Amino acid sequence: MSQTIPNFDASFCGRLPLHQTNLIQPHGVLFVLDAASLEVLQVSENIDVLPSLDAQTVAGKPFERIADAASFNQLQQIIGSNLTDKQMLSITLMAGSEAIACSASVHQKDGLLFLELLLPQYAQPAGRSFLNVYQDVKNIMTALEAQKDVHGFAETVAKEMRRLSGFDKVLVYSFDKDDHGTVLAEEKVAEMDAYLGLRFPASDIPKPARDLYLKNPYRFIPNCNYQPARLYPLLNPLTNAFSDLSSCDLRSVAGVHLEYLRNMQITASMSLRLVHNGRLWGLVSCHNREAHYCSFEELGLYELLTGIFSAQLSLVLNNTVGQEQQHLQTQLTSLVPRLNAADDLYDAISDNASDLMSLLNADGLAYSIDGQQGSFGTVPDESDLDRLFYWLQVQDGDGLTHLPSLTRSFEEAAHFSNVASGILSLPVVPQQGAFVVAFRPEEIEEVSWGGNPHEALQVEGDGKTYHPRNSFKIWKQTVQNTSRSWSEAELNIADALKNVLAGMVIKRLHA
Numbered sequence: 001m002s003q004t005i006p007n008f009d010a011s012f013c014g015r016l017p018l019h020q021t022n023l024i025q026p027h028g029v030l031f032v033l034d035a036a037s038l039e040v041l042q043v044s045e046n047i048d049v050l051p052s053l054d055a056q057t058v059a060g061k062p063f064e065r066i067a068d069a070a071s072f073n074q075l076q077q078i079i080g081s082n083l084t085d086k087q088m089l090s091i092t093l094m095a096g097s098e099a100i101a102c103s104a105s106v107h108q109k110d111g112l113l114f115l116e117l118l119l120p121q122y123a124q125p126a127g128r129s130f131l132n133v134y135q136d137v138k139n140i141m142t143a144l145e146a147q148k149d150v151h152g153f154a155e156t157v158a159k160e161m162r163r164l165s166g167f168d169k170v171l172v173y174s175f176d177k178d179d180h181g182t183v184l185a186e187e188k189v190a191e192m193d194a195y196l197g198l199r200f201p202a203s204d205i206p207k208p209a210r211d212l213y214l215k216n217p218y219r220f221i222p223n224c225n226y227q228p229a230r231l232y233p234l235l236n237p238l239t240n241a242f243s244d245l246s247s248c249d250l251r252s253v254a255g256v257h258l259e260y261l262r263n264m265q266i267t268a269s270m271s272l273r274l275v276h277n278g279r280l281w282g283l284v285s286c287h288n289r290e291a292h293y294c295s296f297e298e299l300g301l302y303e304l305l306t307g308i309f310s311a312q313l314s315l316v317l318n319n320t321v322g323q324e325q326q327h328l329q330t331q332l333t334s335l336v337p338r339l340n341a342a343d344d345l346y347d348a349i350s351d352n353a354s355d356l357m358s359l360l361n362a363d364g365l366a367y368s369i370d371g372q373q374g375s376f377g378t379v380p381d382e383s384d385l386d387r388l389f390y391w392l393q394v395q396d397g398d399g400l401t402h403l404p405s406l407t408r409s410f411e412e413a414a415h416f417s418n419v420a421s422g423i424l425s426l427p428v429v430p431q432q433g434a435f436v437v438a439f440r441p442e443e444i445e446e447v448s449w450g451g452n453p454h455e456a457l458q459v460e461g462d463g464k465t466y467h468p469r470n471s472f473k474i475w476k477q478t479v480q481n482t483s484r485s486w487s488e489a490e491l492n493i494a495d496a497l498k499n500v501l502a503g504m505v506i507k508r509l510h511a
Contacts, residue, residue, distance in 0.1 A: 022242050023228035023252035025221065027122040027293060029102075030250050031063065032236060032243050033113040035079055038063045038072070041112070041238055044250075046229035049119065052096030055232035063115075068092040068099060075106070075113070083108045086247065088300045091117055105296040107247055112238070116250050122222070122293045133301060136164060140305070144312040150174075153316050154185035157284055157309055162187040165294075165302070167270065167286035171195060174274075174282035178202060179210065181282070183450075192289070198474065201453035204260070205283070213273040213280050215246050217306040220299060221253060221269045223291040224261040228252040249299060260468035268292035272302055275310040276317055284309065324489035331359050332493055336500055345369050345428070345504055349436060353377075359497065360424060361490055362438035369434050379439055380416040387412055392425055393433045400495055401425035404440075405482040414481065417442045422483025424491075426498040429505055436501065438494075440483035449475045 024030050024044050032042040040061050048054040053066065064072045071091045078087060083106070091104040102117040140160045147153045154172040162170040169188035173181040179202035186196040213219070236243045245251040261269055268288035274281045284306075294302075335355055342348035346369040349356065353376035357365040364377035368389045379385065391410055392401065404422040406413040413420065421442035428434040452475040486494070 021228075021245065021252050022231050022234060024231070024245070024248070024250040025223075025226050025252055026229045027222055027226070028119055028250045029117045030231065030245075030248060031113075031115040031117070032231070033063055033115060034238060035108055035111050035113045038075060038079075038113070040066075041236055042231045042233060042243060044229045045232050050093065050095040050100060051098050053093070059232055060237075066093055066095075068094055075115070078106060079108070079113065086300075086303070088296050091115070093117070103295040103297060105249055105299070109244065109247065110239075112236070112243065114243075114245075114248055116248060116296070118293075118296055123295055137301075137304070137308070140164070141308060141312075144308070147312075147316060149320065150313075150316060151184060153313060158185040158187040161272075161284055161286065161305075164305075165270070165286055167268070167288045167292060168192055169287040171285045171287070172274075172282065173200070173285065175202075175210075175280065179205075179207070180453075181205065184282075192287070193472065195450055195472075198448050198450040200450045203453075204468075209254075209257075210280050212246055213271075213283070214275070217303045218270060218272045218299065219253070220249060220294065221258070221261070222293045224258045224267055224269065225291075226258075249296070256468055263468060264472060265289065270294075270302070272306045272309070274306075274313055276314050281310075281313065321487075321489045321492075324487065325492055328359065328489055328493040329496075331355075332496060332500070335359065339500065340504065344508070345434070345501065346372050346374070348504065349501075350374050356436070356497070357438065360438040360494055361486070362424070363441055364420065364439035365436070366439070367436045369428070370432075377439075378419050378441065380413075380420050384412070384416055388423075388437070389433060389435055392427070392435055392437070393430060396430075398427050398430055400491060400498065401427070402486055402491060404485040407481045417481045421481050422485070424486050424494055426494055426501065428498065428501045434505070436498075440486075442481060443484050445479040445482070447477045447479055449477060451475060453477075 026046045029047045029050075030044045031040055033039065034041055040058055040063055043055050043058045045055045047058060058066060063075065067075075074089060074091075078089070086105055086107040089104050089106060091102050093100045093102065100120060102120060103123055104118070105116045107114050143156050143160060144153065147156055158170045158172045161167075169186065169192050171183050172185040173183045175181050181200045181202075181204065183195045183198050183200075186194065188194070231243065235241060261267070264287070266287045267290050270286040272284040272286075274283060335352060338352055339348045342351055346367075349367045349369065353365050353374070357363075357377050362377070364375065364379035366373065366375040366379045366385050368385075373382070373385060373389070375385070380388065388410065395401065402424050403409055406421060406423050407417060419441050420439040422440040424438040426436040428436060451469050451472040455469045455471075
């Protein structure tokens with residue numbers, strides 16, 4: 001039986017915006033500086049793990065007082081260069097009589113400088129040389145360029161990221177139109193559960209978290225069992241508000257997500273974005289059973305790779321669409337002269353119904369032109385078509401209507417879903433009820449979910465406190481009343497066909 005999967009996007013991350021948590025992960029220290037004066041406006045309270053330093057005495061001081069001269073001069077030069085993106089550097093703090101060198105990251109926003117320092121005890125041994133990194137990136141690019149489809153791309157990314165990062169498991173998954181994620185590729189140690197091919201509900205990465213990936217290319221949690229550190233003072237004295245931590249690597253994440261990771265028996269997590277046409281297409285998700293720390297230099301390399309991955313993904317997707325589009329355009333080009341040769345629009349469609357149905361890759365075609373109805377292939381009964389055409393007309397839209405599950409919007413379609421679960425409607429002259437509609441039959445699908453999506457949230461008796469599900473055992477859903485969706489190229493050609501048919505109407509009106 002088909003069931004609607006609930007969407008908890010409105011509540012899953014909590015009521016406080018994720019970028020205004022005022023909390024950081026404690027493997028580093030965050031300074032919020034006035035970009036003009038380099039005065040310390042806020043600092044994370046865990047600075048007290050360093051000798052002779054504490055948040056109350058550091059806040060309000062010039063940063064020059066707690067850093068060595070070379071570090072302070074480097075910050076001044078960065079600001080003078082009109083810093084527009086995150087930059088990696090090395091900063092030495094003067095903690096009493098001790099000089100402490102730290103891997104650091106800095107970015108500027110709205111007159112503030114966000115300086116993040118990795119605490120030395122969490123630093124990894126000396127990393128790869130530039131030559132090693134260059135060769136790694138070059139090899140990854142070569143491997144990606146050989147891939148011609150999305151699954152080959154995903155498998156290559158998973159394999160190369162696991163090799164490069166050392167995480168126990170790397171998943172590559174994509175989001176569908178409802179923001180549910182499907183695992184396309186997986187590389188892992190044998191002992192970990194396999195998720196390849198499983199679908200995960202949108203609430204696992206709710207909308208507020210997905211939106212942040214368009215601002216920040218990755219999210220890194222080296223140890224989900226941390227106790228967050230607060231910023232001091234609570235409010236930024238320059239803005240009298242919480243500081244926007246959306247681009248900070250150290251930003252703390254929602255407690256419910258940390259609980260989710262523990263339920264998956266994961267301690268460390270890193271996710272890299274995959275962006276296509278300005279939208280979050282998917283993620284590369286890295287999991288580790290033990291704590292796993294990375295320097296800011298390593299994170300900088302992964303940030304570079306997110307851009308490479310996204311660029312190659314777009315190339316693969318665009319090539320796939322382009323090839324299909326070219327094939328369909330050839331079909332449409334050969335069809336247009338025959339359409340124009342007909343005496344009227346109804347005859348044009350009737351005489352070429354078979355080719356139009358083929359062009360739209362449909363099992364049936366119905367059309368209503370100037371009060372006349374016709375059909376070709378497998379379509380609903382005439383009375384059902386009457387109601388469907390009337391319903392389409394009252395929708396009052398002049399764009400394509402693409403509904404793979406017609407019953408979700410038009411309940412009367414339930415009894416003919418076996419022949420017409422999905423429709424693609426071309427409004428030729430919608431004000432006059434002139435439509436061409438392509439039909440696809442129901443394709444019953446069994447979807448395997450990584451846990452029951454109906455139990456994605458466990459709400460306590462107070463109605464406010466909630467927890468993520470603690471089981472990821474495969475849960476199967478049977479999807480009914482749904483057809484195969486029309487592809488991007490098919491929708492593009494349908495829109496072009498609609499314009500051709502509408503142009504014929506206009507041409508005859510002015511003949």
